[in-house]
Amino acid sequence: MPIPLFDLKAQHKTIEAELKIAFDRVLQSGQYILGPEVEAFESEVASHLNVNHAIGVSSGTDALLLALMASGIGPGDEVLCPAFTFFATTGCISRVGATPVFVDACPVCFNLDVADAARKVTERTRAIIPVHLFGQSAEMDGILTLAKKHDLLVIEDAAQSFGASYRDKSVGTMGHWGVYSFFPTKNLSGLGDSGMLVTQDAELADKARLFRVHGSRKRYFHESVGGNFRLDPLQAAFLRVKLKYFGTYIQKRRQNAAYYTEQLSSFPNISTGDEKNCFCLERDNPEDTSKERHIILPIAYSHNFHTWNQYTLRVIGNQQRDRLKNFLAEKNIGSEIYYPLTLNQQACFVDLSPHQKMLPYAEQLAKTCLSIPIYPELQQTDLDNVIAVIKTFLS
Numbered sequence: 001m002p003i004p005l006f007d008l009k010a011q012h013k014t015i016e017a018e019l020k021i022a023f024d025r026v027l028q029s030g031q032y033i034l035g036p037e038v039e040a041f042e043s044e045v046a047s048h049l050n051v052n053h054a055i056g057v058s059s060g061t062d063a064l065l066l067a068l069m070a071s072g073i074g075p076g077d078e079v080l081c082p083a084f085t086f087f088a089t090t091g092c093i094s095r096v097g098a099t100p101v102f103v104d105a106c107p108v109c110f111n112l113d114v115a116d117a118a119r120k121v122t123e124r125t126r127a128i129i130p131v132h133l134f135g136q137s138a139e140m141d142g143i144l145t146l147a148k149k150h151d152l153l154v155i156e157d158a159a160q161s162f163g164a165s166y167r168d169k170s171v172g173t174m175g176h177w178g179v180y181s182f183f184p185t186k187n188l189s190g191l192g193d194s195g196m197l198v199t200q201d202a203e204l205a206d207k208a209r210l211f212r213v214h215g216s217r218k219r220y221f222h223e224s225v226g227g228n229f230r231l232d233p234l235q236a237a238f239l240r241v242k243l244k245y246f247g248t249y250i251q252k253r254r255q256n257a258a259y260y261t262e263q264l265s266s267f268p269n270i271s272t273g274d275e276k277n278c279f280c281l282e283r284d285n286p287e288d289t290s291k292e293r294h295i296i297l298p299i300a301y302s303h304n305f306h307t308w309n310q311y312t313l314r315v316i317g318n319q320q321r322d323r324l325k326n327f328l329a330e331k332n333i334g335s336e337i338y339y340p341l342t343l344n345q346q347a348c349f350v351d352l353s354p355h356q357k358m359l360p361y362a363e364q365l366a367k368t369c370l371s372i373p374i375y376p377e378l379q380q381t382d383l384d385n386v387i388a389v390i391k392t393f394l395s
């Protein structure tokens with residue numbers, strides 16, 4: 001049996017009847033733009049995350065764009081963001097006319113290196129967008145201290161980390177804004193595009209709601225230039241069903257991750273990431289990457305609640321990552337490279353200034369990372385199969 005990277009059909013099979021009821025409820029309601037279904041989902045998310053305001057939006061990307069627009073970030077402003085993340089984080093900075101300033105990555109937790117961010121602050125820096133990559137929080141204490149010192153706006157990109165927490169606080173609720181995506185590959189996913197913007201601040205929430213509907217409170221009267229960033233009631237209705245099962249999805253992901261780590265870490269040429277090498281906590285010498293064919297397993301820090309949107313191996317050794325990917329594919333096991341290029345290496349950013357090009361750790365991750373199946377519906381035999389194939393590859 002093939003093992004895909006994720007399997008939403010399997011997830012939806014178990015809740016098919018409830019999803020159909022949700023569909024019927026929206027169909028019969030006659031309300032297809034905003035309204036009670038969206039409001040109900042917003043308040044359920046707000047209480048789930050323990051945050052004051054949740055604003056349903058059309059996608060994670062639009063949540064980022066909306067946060068930047070509502071904060072008045074624009075031309076002349078610099079925004080710090082990781083070089084190793086999904087494109088949307090940076091694309092939105094450029095779309096509002098501001099300049100993305102790329103920050104290197106921590107090779108252990110994959111998140112932005114706070115010390116490198118501090119070095120890149122200038123008098124033009126207005127904001128920082130930490131990303132909680134793969135389901136684990138970035139080092140928020142360091143980021144919030146840096147932001148306070150330089151009066152920076154903090155937009156947490158928690159698109160991959162709904163439900164994750166840092167020192168018992170939900171990711172997305174510690175900065176000025178938090179951004180979530182319910183894209184089908186995320187841990188809480190809709191049946192299409194959808195997202196959420198959250199904030200603790202009533203004034204910011206009011207602005208976000210205004211900008212979500214073309215900057216108008218009263219129809220056809222526009223006080224700001226916003227956009228159409230609305231969440232569909234149909235997606236809200238589906239997501240309300242799935243939110244009820246979210247806890248069990250995460251529990252399964254965490255069990256799967258623990259099983260991989262337990263079964264793989266004792267094997268020769270496999271090690272777990274070393275917390276001592278994390279740049280976020282304390283900068284140290286990076287791990288030796290010259291070894292041939294060596295796999296480093298991802299770790300969850302004890303102060304983080306990791307939701308394992310991805311279980312990401314670092315496969316060290318010349319071409320070894322791509323070889324493992326092909327080897328898995330031959331055995332019908334899905335895997336994915338998140339991400340094959342850092343953002344500073346993207347064609348659309350060739351014109352960035354030369355000092356933006358020195359991001360050695362992010363670039364190393366782009367060459368070595370490989371995510372393997374971790375989704376909640378994996379069976380025990382699937383996990384054992386993936387483990388066996390990785391062991392065969394190494395022996």
Ligand SMILES: *Cc1c(COP(=O)(O)O)cnc(C)c1O
Binds near residue numbers: 060089131160182
């Ligand atoms: C998925 C993702 C987004 C964008 O979310 P969409 O809903 O697909 O627009 C933004 N940032 C990160 C880190 C993501 O993984």
